[in-house]
Amino acid sequence: MSETVIPYMVKPHPVTGLPNGKLGIWLFLASEVMLFGALFSSYVLIRIGAPHWPPEGGLSSEVLNVPLGTFNTAVLITSSITMVLAWASCKMGSLPRFKMWMGATVFLALVFLVVKYFEYSDKFHHDHFPSHDNFYAIYFLLTGLHGLHIVGGIIVNTFLLTWGSRMWKTDSEHFTNRVENAGLYWHFVDLVWIFLFPSLYLL
């Protein structure tokens, strides 16, 4: 490993007031806004151009399972507060409580994916694949990409829960910053779902 020491990894920069990682994660989230923004724009364009929506008739809420979607929304919202609590535990100096709340966050994320698994397999069971029509194409694309982001979050959070937490002993402030940055990413994933849920399920 190079011995090069990078300034402002942990302590904030005197002028910007930010440590490098926090600026980095916000820039990443900005690019994610553009990614999901492009998908939302595409959804609008395809939907406006369609004579009926859903193309096969009826309402979105009849095609998709609103109770399951609502439950999943509550699951993600809860995982956001547990994520905040995980970070707060770090700030208050308690590694065991951090692990408890981070564990809860990961657990809730897995619950979300399990529910999505049931939703998807129900669709596939009825031969409704993305190719069926553009409603399904958009639904699978948006929720699928969002789901991949959930998986990414699970991986990062699990890392922080396990090997990553070894940093607590040597540099707890740096570790806390990492948890905060992971939290920013996780809240963003929740935020995207907050728009996805009504856009796909309710409208």
Place this chain on the structure above:
Amino acid sequence: MDAAGHEDVGKHMGPYYAVFVALLCLTAVTVGVSYLHLGRPLAITVALIIASVKAGLVAAVFMHLISEKKVIYAVLILTALFFALLLALPNLTTFEHHSGMPGT
């Protein structure tokens, strides 16, 4: 580093819990409103307003945006602007009537 400082985060957890409850309530509201089967334009407006309020709460409180630094605000305002353009311009361009081409 949020405005609360190190260990006194524990005394400032109130807003987080409040937002958590608000988010759950707003979720119930948005689902409830959907059962009213409002006309499409109104339904979309209401749903997006509620979603924006929820997203705003997550961003402001959970993501500490309310007390963030100017650099972050600048990046996000720029992004929001380009996001709005990305949303608006392709749709305006595709669905503008009177293209001026003969027969359209």
Place this chain on the structure above:
Amino acid sequence: MSVEHHTAAGNGNGHAHADHGHHELPFWRKYIFSVDHKVIGIQYAVTALVFLFFGFSLMMLLRWQLAYPGQPLPVIGKLLGETAMPGGVMAPEFYNQLGAMHGTIMVFLGVVPLAVGGFGNFVVPLQIGAPDMAFPRLNMVSYWVFLPGCILMLCSFLMPGGAAQSGWTSYPPLSDIAPSGQTVWCLAMVLIITSSLLGSINFIVTIVQLRAKGLSFWRLPFFVHAQLVTAFLLLLAFPPLEAATVMQIMDRVAGTSFFLPSGLVVSGEQLKIAGGGSPLLWQHLFWFLAHPEVYVLILPGMGIVAEVIANNTRKPLWGYRLLVYSVIFIGFMSFVVWAHHMFMTGMGTTMSTFFQTTTMIISIPSVVILTCFIMSLYGGNIRFTSPMLFATAFLPMFAIGGLTGLPLGLTAADIYLHDTFYVIGHFHYVVAPGSLFALFAGIYYWYPKATGRQLSDKLGKLHFWLSFVAINFVFMPMFFQGMAGLSRRLYDPTVYAHGRGVQALNVVISWSAWGLAIAQLPFIVNFFMSLRAGARVAENPWHSTTLEWAAPSPPGHGNFLTEPVVYREPYEYSVPGKTKDYSPQFQAEA
């Protein structure tokens, strides 16, 4: 600046790492999976140069068909196999592959990786006095996501049906139904875009956070301003193309109809798809990236030209603040002009007027920048070194490229010129004798810093003059072909009377292109020869003022022997009353 010692590994090892002193890294960590921005910069630069020459070779093949349509290509024709060149004659499908891959490779695997990955990575931390990029490991990951993307892109040639062949723009419905090489193109683009996003985050954080003491925003070299704006363009404009590419993969592999309209008939048969999609959607998402992308192609080059001109005129850049405001304005405007590539898609007059207006507006800061550069020459004590030749030639070449863009940005003229060779002439002037010349200037300028040796100035001048003459003979005739109505991407121009009218020019262009290839030989020889035999240099052979020239040539780990401090503006040349004709930023008052 406060420097705290974070643990060297930073990966949560239980034991604290004491300073290990200078233990040598194993070869694979020093040169392969290096986290040093200089090594990564060279990795990007070398990879990019290889692909620039490869992409150039694709074009040389393509130019045979254009100069001698339907004629067998001697020697090489037989080597390329019966599918691509049956009987030595280029198959139309292979022609299309050459065109699509030439464009893709030159833009995404050549110019941008050299300009941003190469020059950006190597120079920016040095010019701001930083020990490395903000996230060295992320930097390493960026390169090692980029390289597999490149290899995958190359592999697309091996797919049944050949490589991508629907233009570098990959318009559906054609790209949706094209052979499997197109899917490989999409996958490779996902990797390359991801690499670029990670890199752009690194650049922005580095420039914002890691500047040396005294290096305020208004003391940054123009090159850094240009790279900062470029990083923002990459950060915010690439994701929509990534989204679109995923959608195209789904259309091709999962049978969706994001870009496929209802009722599409292919080869006499109705496609069995759900339909309801929009080919225009792809165009919007593609050009939302691809227009800022062309500014990504030019801005680092402008930054290089600024550095080289200031250094070789021995006077400050004229209009430094104006340059900075202009480059920021260009960056912003580049996001709102994209549909000028789509004027011919049936767009209404309101939206086309909007995009025409923004397009005209964006030409203004470009003219301002060019004017500032030209004014910078006035009254200068000019040294025509190799980098200066390329930087000076950039000015009229970019002017021609920029001016010929104006008729394309006007909807009325674009009706006639769209998709003709005029367009090809226009964008090649900006990118080839524009950007690429600027990048050559950068190579001649910074090679001593990177290697500790000078390139031969004689070979440099030979390289320059041969290239300059050849390149103009390649691209100038294309404007006339375009104005005669010759379409781009056409396999055989002679099927049309108006094509036959300008066919003689195709012969001129092709032979000039092959001559341009030969003109690169002095450069290649110089590049490798000087690594061993070039004159050795100290830290500041060009007597320059910016921070990178405070470091040793080449710099070691951590770059600077002592922490650099900045005392003044970046281009203090020929300051009245001083004995030296340059006052480096990093030297305290004498």
